[in-house]
Amino acid sequence: MSEDNALPFPAPALAARLRISPKLRELLVAVVTRVQVATAAAPDHAAPPTANPADLPDPELDAAWAAGLRECEENDALTLLGLMTDANFGTANVPLTPVGAEAIARASVRVRLCLRETALREMNSADVEGGIDVYRLPPGEQQSYICFRLLAELEEDLILQLDPGLANS
Amino acid sequence: MIDNYLKMKTRVGMVSAPMAASPTHPGLEPTLRTHTVPELQSSWNVVVMNDDVNGMIYVVHVFRQVFGYETEKARRHMLEVHNQGRSVVWSGGREAAEHYIHLLQQWHLRAQLESHV
Numbered sequence: 684m685s686e687d688n689a690l691p692f693p694a695p696a697l698a699a700r701l702r703i704s705p706k707l708r709e710l711l712v713a714v715v716t717r718v719q720v721a722t723a724a725a726p727d728h729a730a731p732p733t734a735n736p737a738d739l740p741d742p743e744l745d746a747a748w749a750a751g752l753r754e755c756e757e758n759d760a761l762t763l764l765g766l767m768t769d770a771n772f773g774t775a776n777v778p779l780t781p782v783g784a785e786a787i788a789r790a791s792v793r794v795r796l797c798l799r800e801t802a803l804r805e806m807n808s809a810d811v812e813g814g815i816d817v818y819r820l821p822p823g824e825q826q827s828y829i830c831f832r833l834l835a836e837l838e839e840d841l842i843l844q845l846d847p848g849l850a851n852s
Numbered sequence: 853m854i855d856n857y858l859k860m861k862t863r864v865g866m867v868s869a870p871m872a873a874s875p876t877h878p879g880l881e882p883t884l885r886t887h888t889v890p891e892l893q894s895s896w897n898v899v900v901m902n903d904d905v906n907g908m909i910y911v912v913h914v915f916r917q918v919f920g921y922e923t924e925k926a927r928r929h930m931l932e933v934h935n936q937g938r939s940v941v942w943s944g945g946r947e948a949a950e951h952y953i954h955l956l957q958q959w960h961l962r963a964q965l966e967s968h969v
Contacts, residue, residue, distance in 0.1 A: 756958075792905065793960055849912055
C-alpha cells in the first residue's frame, strides 16, 4: 500500500499487558513449565467423535486426529513459554500478533484445565467460576490457584483485544 | 494439522476392475484405484458441553472464530451451554461436523458429535 492510501491511524497494537511482580512471574513460569512437561509426557488427546455405533474402528483416523491436536498444542505451548521468558513480560507490554495472541489464549486454557484436573480438583465449580479468596484455600492449592487466575486474566485481556465487541458479553 | 485429518477422509479401496489382460492371469487381475465414498446426507449435530474453566468471553470468541457467527448468536449459544449444560452449535453433514469438532477441541472446548434423528 502506498503512503497515500495508508490509514491515518496506526493499526491497534496487540500486546500481553499483564503486570505482575518478579516473584509472581517466577511462580507462573515454574507452574506453566511443570504443567507443559507433564502434559507432553502424558498426552490425553481427545479421540475423534464416534457417535455412530456402526462406525468401524479407524486407527489411521484416530492417529491423524490426535496428531493434529498435538501439533496445535505444542505450537501453542511454545508461544506461551516464549511470552513468559520475554524480558518485558510482567513489567511492560509485550507486542503480539493476532495468531500469537490466540495461541497464548489456547495454551493458557490448556494449563488451567490441567490445574483444575490436578492441583485444584478439590475446588467446587462455583468457586472456580466465581473466584475465591486465595487464603481460604489449603496452602498446597494457593500457588496453583494464583496461576490459574493470572492466566485467566491474561487470556481474557487478549481475547478482548482481539475481539473488542465482546466487552459486554 | 487439520489437513492430516482431512486426508484420512478420502478412502482408498478396491473397485471391481475391468477385465484387463494380464500376462500371468488373463482376465483376473484387480486394479487398485482410489475413490471417495459419498457421505450420507444425514444431519449431525455439533454439541458443546459446559465446563467450569473456560470463561464466557473466551467461548463466545471461539464460536465466532470457528463458525463465523455474529456476536449475538455466539453469545446465545454460550449462554445455552452455561445455563443448560450443552448447546447444539451447528448441524449438517458429518464430515463438516467432525471438522468443527476438531477445531473446537483445539480450543479446548468439550464438543461431541450426535446424530440428528
